[in-house]
Amino acid sequence: MAQGPLARPPIYTIGHSGHERATFLSLLARHGVNLLIDVRTHPVSRYMPHFSQNALAASLQLWGVGYVFLGRELGGQGTASPIAAAVIFSRGLDRVMEYWRQAYRLALFCAEEDPRRCRRACRIAPELLARGARVVHIRGDGRLEPHTPAWTDFAMACLIEKDPK
Numbered sequence: 001m002a003q004g005p006l007a008r009p010p011i012y013t014i015g016h017s018g019h020e021r022a023t024f025l026s027l028l029a030r031h032g033v034n035l036l037i038d039v040r041t042h043p044v045s046r047y048m049p050h051f052s053q054n055a056l057a058a059s060l061q062l063w064g065v066g067y068v069f070l071g072r073e074l075g076g077q078g079t080a081s082p083i084a085a086a087v088i089f090s091r092g093l094d095r096v097m098e099y100w101r102q103a104y105r106l107a108l109f110c111a112e113e114d115p116r117r118c119r120r121a122c123r124i125a126p127e128l129l130a131r132g133a134r135v136v137h138i139r140g141d142g143r144l145e146p147h148t149p150a151w152t153d154f155a156m157a158c159l160i161e162k163d164p165k
Helices: 021-030 053-062 082-101 119-130 151-162
Strands: 011-015 035-038 066-069 106-110 135-138 144-147
Touching: 011 021, 011 119, 021 053, 035 053, 035 082, 053 066, 082 106, 082 119, 106 119, 119 135, 119 144
Parallel strands: 011 106, 011 135, 035 066, 035 106
Antiparallel strands: 135 144
């Protein structure tokens, strides 16, 4: 029998926020994350090299956590036409939902600690909620902040704020 959405763990989101490697990995472990999905458009960090794609994937592997890069699909700076970008984004969401349905305890990963300042809350989480997932943001201090439908107003404010008109 398949688990319903409320029986599954949430889809977490997390930003590295300049954490040391051990602190970041302990946040993932505390919440049982076993798959990290990187949604950064450019998975490199000059200031925190342990969060660059190859170094991060290697560290995660040592902790028994998988790594998937979906920055091309879910990142924020594509050059595709609006229609193509929407299709690519939707396919990225499909992949996240498939991992979730396979019972991975996953976290979407970006650099920004505060989800309100990141596409995780403005763009990705509302779409995941619409598809039946629960989304919970892991904050830098370890607190959990559930993403609720009320955040939709916030997501709309993000879009309006970015529109130069």
